[in-house]
Amino acid sequence: MVGKMTKVVKFGGSSLASAGQFSKVGKIIKEDKARRFVVPSAPGKRNAKDTKVTDLLYQCYAQAEAEEDFKGTLKKIQSRFEAILNGLNMTFSLSGEFETIAENFAKKAGRDYAASRGEYLNGIVMAQYLGFSFIDAAEVIRFKDNGDFDAETTNELLSARLKGCEYAVIPGFYGARADGSIQTFSRGGSDITGSLVAKAVHADIYENWTDVSGFLIADPGIIKNPKVIKVITYRELRELSYMGATVLHEDAVFPVRREGIPINIRNTNAPEDEGTLIVESTCRQPDYTITGIAGKKGFVAVNIEKDMMNSEVGFGRKVLAAFEENGISFEHVPSGIDTFTVFVHQEEFEGKEQQVLSAIHRFAQPDSIDLEGNLALIAVVGRGMRSTRGTAGRIFSALAHANVNVKMIDQGSSELNIIIGVTNSDFEEAIRAIYDIFVETQI
Ligand code: ASP
Numbered sequence: 001m002v003g004k005m006t007k008v009v010k011f012g013g014s015s016l017a018s019a020g021q022f023s024k025v026g027k028i029i030k031e032d033k034a035r036r037f038v039v040p041s042a043p044g045k046r047n048a049k050d051t052k053v054t055d056l057l058y059q060c061y062a063q064a065e066a067e068e069d070f071k072g073t074l075k076k077i078q079s080r081f082e083a084i085l086n087g088l089n090m091t092f093s094l095s096g097e098f099e100t101i102a103e104n105f106a107k108k109a110g111r112d113y114a115a116s117r118g119e120y121l122n123g124i125v126m127a128q129y130l131g132f133s134f135i136d137a138a139e140v141i142r143f144k145d146n147g148d149f150d151a152e153t154t155n156e157l158l159s160a161r162l163k164g165c166e167y168a169v170i171p172g173f174y175g176a177r178a179d180g181s182i183q184t185f186s187r188g189g190s191d192i193t194g195s196l197v198a199k200a201v202h203a204d205i206y207e208n209w210t211d212v213s214g215f216l217i218a219d220p221g222i223i224k225n226p227k228v229i230k231v232i233t234y235r236e237l238r239e240l241s242y243m244g245a246t247v248l249h250e251d252a253v254f255p256v257r258r259e260g261i262p263i264n265i266r267n268t269n270a271p272e273d274e275g276t277l278i279v280e281s282t283c284r285q286p287d288y289t290i291t292g293i294a295g296k297k298g299f300v301a302v303n304i305e306k307d308m309m310n311s312e313v314g315f316g317r318k319v320l321a322a323f324e325e326n327g328i329s330f331e332h333v334p335s336g337i338d339t340f341t342v343f344v345h346q347e348e349f350e351g352k353e354q355q356v357l358s359a360i361h362r363f364a365q366p367d368s369i370d371l372e373g374n375l376a377l378i379a380v381v382g383r384g385m386r387s388t389r390g391t392a393g394r395i396f397s398a399l400a401h402a403n404v405n406v407k408m409i410d411q412g413s414s415e416l417n418i419i420i421g422v423t424n425s426d427f428e429e430a431i432r433a434i435y436d437i438f439v440e441t442q443i
Helices: 019-030 053-065 071-087 095-106 111-130 151-163 190-200 234-241 250-259 315-325 346-350 353-364 383-387 391-401 424-440
Strands: 007-011 035-040 174-177 182-184 205-210 231-233 263-267 276-279 292-305 330-332 339-345 368-381 408-411 417-423
Touching: 007 019, 007 190, 019 035, 019 071, 019 111, 035 111, 035 190, 053 071, 053 095, 053 111, 071 095, 071 111, 095 111, 111 174, 111 182, 151 190, 190 205, 190 250, 231 234, 234 250, 234 276, 234 292, 234 368, 250 263, 292 346, 292 353, 292 424, 315 339, 315 353, 339 346, 346 353, 353 368, 368 424, 391 408, 391 417, 391 424, 417 424
Parallel strands: 007 035, 007 205, 205 263, 231 276
Antiparallel strands: 174 182, 263 276, 292 339, 292 368, 330 339, 368 417, 408 417
16 A cells, blocks of 8 residues: 555646646646546636636537537537547547447436536546546446435445545545436536545545635635635634625535534645645634635615514514524624614515514514615624624724725624624625734734
8 A cells, every 4th residue: 555645636627628738737746646546627718708617518419409519519518538638648539438438428428427527528538638547437436316415335435446446546526426427516516426435435635626725714806915814614604604605515525524524725837835624623723813805795685673572482483483484594693682683684584674674573473674775794704702802893993994884793603703793895895904903904
């Protein structure tokens, strides 16, 4: 067996978009013998105007399904792979594979089958390029007949298959049902495959290689050159990701988290950067009190008032039932002695506004209901907040200095996050003020 360490490495579409990118990836893999199991995505965009191979495959299959001529689009996909092969001076040919794909498209083998061919072909090319074994994900990633992912069977199949294997490439994004029909995860699903492989081989680390050097403390669209988060816990990541920051597919976290396997987000274009390490728990103090800031615009606050509300058993349940009845999920529920506020997504709420209001009146007989729209929520997240005094105070004073009116502040009971409500128009300014006080001035 090689060394002691085993690393599973997943490469995203932009890391494999061209021959040039492929050779960067080859270098990264070869330079560390522990990088034994490789999970590739399909070739992604080479530049901002380019189309991902997965999207070309969806387009091509839609033509096949509509009985239109799909050969032109398929040829375009074939030439993307040929450009990679030629650029790498590989004489290997995929013509046979493309003939099979054309036949299966004509037979309408399914949309998921079509989409999965990007990863399948890229896996073949990658295995050939590296001299690793190729393992078709259809044989080791299993879905149930009802379409649900079958975690248990997958883990059995994968561990058995990879046990005797020193180096292998397993394409991301898809698997199959027991009858062999192909099914994919949702978009970006190669992250999940990587995580499943890491779990099955009890990897020491799951490296997820992409085109950024890790998670940033704040949105670069708002903060110029924000700092990278070096270490983040799974819980912090969850708090930030539900507010919109996504680098990693959400479902990729669960398989490795339960096994205590860290994920390292790395940059194929800057392999010297350490990236972000995602861990279950750490005693390493973060560089700043806060780990990250994320937020979203477009919320409505539904403020409900009723005298003596605090002594009425079941008031909260009755109010929330009005939202449930209308199929609306809530984001936050801060409350006072005689007030109860429900934050909901404006888009979801607007069409059902009056039904919800009348349901609240029917169920909970409040004294008044008042609506405030165009609000934004900002999550300030950090494990460092638990051991630091005055975090909320600093946020308040930073926002006051920036002339931002705070509509709501809510500290999660885990002391891991503070949620702040501001108007949509104050959103960017508020994030800048918070970033400044914790990261730039760092007192
Ligand atoms: N290629 C697929 C997509 O574009 C899956 C992935 O890249 O993870 O969504």
